[in-house]
Structures are given as C-alpha cells and as structure tokens.
Amino acid sequence: MQPIFFDLDHTLWDFETNSQNTISDLLEGFKDKIPIPLSRQDFFSVYTRMNEACWDLYRKKQITQEELRIKRFKETFEVFGISYSPWQQDFAKEYLAECPRKGTLMPGALETLEVLSQYYRIFLITNGFESVQKTKLFHADIEQYISGMITSETAGCTKPDKKIFDCAIQKSGTQSPINWYIGDDYDTDVRGGTAAGMKAVFYNPARKANPDGYTEIQSLMELIPLLEVSEALNL
Ligand SMILES: [Mg+2]
Numbered sequence: 001m002q003p004i005f006f007d008l009d010h011t012l013w014d015f016e017t018n019s020q021n022t023i024s025d026l027l028e029g030f031k032d033k034i035p036i037p038l039s040r041q042d043f044f045s046v047y048t049r050m051n052e053a054c055w056d057l058y059r060k061k062q063i064t065q066e067e068l069r070i071k072r073f074k075e076t077f078e079v080f081g082i083s084y085s086p087w088q089q090d091f092a093k094e095y096l097a098e099c100p101r102k103g104t105l106m107p108g109a110l111e112t113l114e115v116l117s118q119y120y121r122i123f124l125i126t127n128g129f130e131s132v133q134k135t136k137l138f139h140a141d142i143e144q145y146i147s148g149m150i151t152s153e154t155a156g157c158t159k160p161d162k163k164i165f166d167c168a169i170q171k172s173g174t175q176s177p178i179n180w181y182i183g184d185d186y187d188t189d190v191r192g193g194t195a196a197g198m199k200a201v202f203y204n205p206a207r208k209a210n211p212d213g214y215t216e217i218q219s220l221m222e223l224i225p226l227l228e229v230s231e232a233l234n235l
Contacts, residue, residue: 003172004120007183018102100135108220113145121147160192
C-alpha cells in the first residue's frame with residue numbers, strides 16, 4: 001500500500017480542546033497555590049500566545065526544550081501579576097504529563113483514519129517530542145492506524161525544513177512520485193510540504209487565508225472523495 005502523511009497536532013489530535021481541558025484541571029488542582037482567582041478562559045488565551053512565542057524561540061534555537069516547558073507558564077502567570085514561585089515548576093510538569101493523555105480528536109479524524117487505513121499506510125510528520133506524541137496516539141486510541149511517525153526530535157529538524165519530509169518519505173519506503181500530506185499550518189505544513197515535493201493539502205476548518213491557492217479542505221472527511229478522485233485520474 002502507498003503511504004499517506006499527516007500532521008498530528010491541530011490536524012488529527014485536537015490540541016486546543018485537550019490543552020484547554022488540561023489547564024482547566026490544573027487551575028482547579030493548584031487553586032490553593034495560585035494567589036488570585038483566574039478565569040480559565042483568560043488564562044488559556046494568554047497561555048496560547050505565550051506558548052506560540054516560546055515555540056518560536058525554540059525553533060530558532062534560542063531556548064532549550066527544558067526552558068520552553070517552564071517559560072510558557074511563568075510568563076503567562078506574570079501577565080496576571082503572579083511572579084515566579086517554585087510550584088510553577090510542578091504546574092508545568094503536570095501539564096506535560098497530563099495534556100498528552102487527553103484523547104479528543106478533531107471532528108471526523110477517527111472516521112477518516114478508519115477509511116484511509118484500508119487504502120494507505122498512514123505516517124505522521126510532527127514538530128514535537130517523541131515520547132509526548134506517542135502518548136497522544138496511545139490515549140486517543142489511534143495507534144493501530146499509524147504505520148510510522150517522524151518527530152522533529154528524531155529527525156533533528158523541524159517542519160518546514162525539507163529534511164524532515166525527506167526523512168518521512170524514506171521511512172515509508174515509497175518510490176511513488178505523489179505523496180499526499182495533510183496539515184493545518186499554512187507555512188510549516190502546506191508551503192513546507194509542497195517545497196519538499198509533497199502533494200500538500202491545507203486542512204483549514206477556520207478558513208484562514210490561502211493566498212497561493214493550495215488544495216484546501218474544511219473537514220477531514222473531504223479527503224475521502226479527494227483521494228478517490230486523484231486515483232481515478234491517475235495523478
Ligand atoms: Mg498542526
């Protein structure tokens with residue numbers, strides 16, 4: 001069977017919902033340590049910004065994995081006037097342990113994997129840590145659909161670096177000139193995948209801008225007719 005490649009976070013695994021639920025649990029669990037009441041919604045929205053900024057620094061190799069894990073929370077608490085205290089280390093550690101254990105998938109992800117796994121070997125290409133991503137697959141109960149996973153940790157580089165896509169193609173053992181890749185991020189997945197020679201599909205449920213007009217879907221289930229069409233046309 002031919003391989004097909006997917007991004008994991010925000011494409012198959014519902015990062016937003018799982019992260020939000022984890023933070024909700026943690027704010028409740030740490031309420032005796034947190035000096036002022038915090039709105040879950042406000043905290044999560046600040047955290048989302050801080051997390052993205054920290055990942056950006058990590059990608060530029062300006063901070064380490066360890067620094068990223070604490071910095072994103074330390075800076076979020078600071079926005080609410082809560083200065084650093086050692087319990088924030090525990091908060092950060094528990095987030096890391098608990099979030100990947102949440103199992104919410106994006107709408108239609110399970111059904112799509114069920115159908116596509118009958119026709120394709122499914123591989124993941126993900127900017128993430130190996131053990132964390134494996135935990136997600138286990139708790140979301142989708143391991144059985146996945147033939148292989150290439151993380152930025154094992155590839156030694158992050159998307160959109162061509163090397164990680166090459167690594168995935170090599171791991172799949174395919175000789176096919178057409179390799180489908182589905183991801184939610186315009187730059188790292190769609191532009192990066194296309195530049196690496198893949199047939200990238202923009203999973204874009206939020207209908208963000210797609211200025212270069214890449215193939216786009218709003219729902220994962222749209223892949224099923226899309227791929228059948230491509231087979232019929234022998235693309
Ligand atoms: Mg993603």
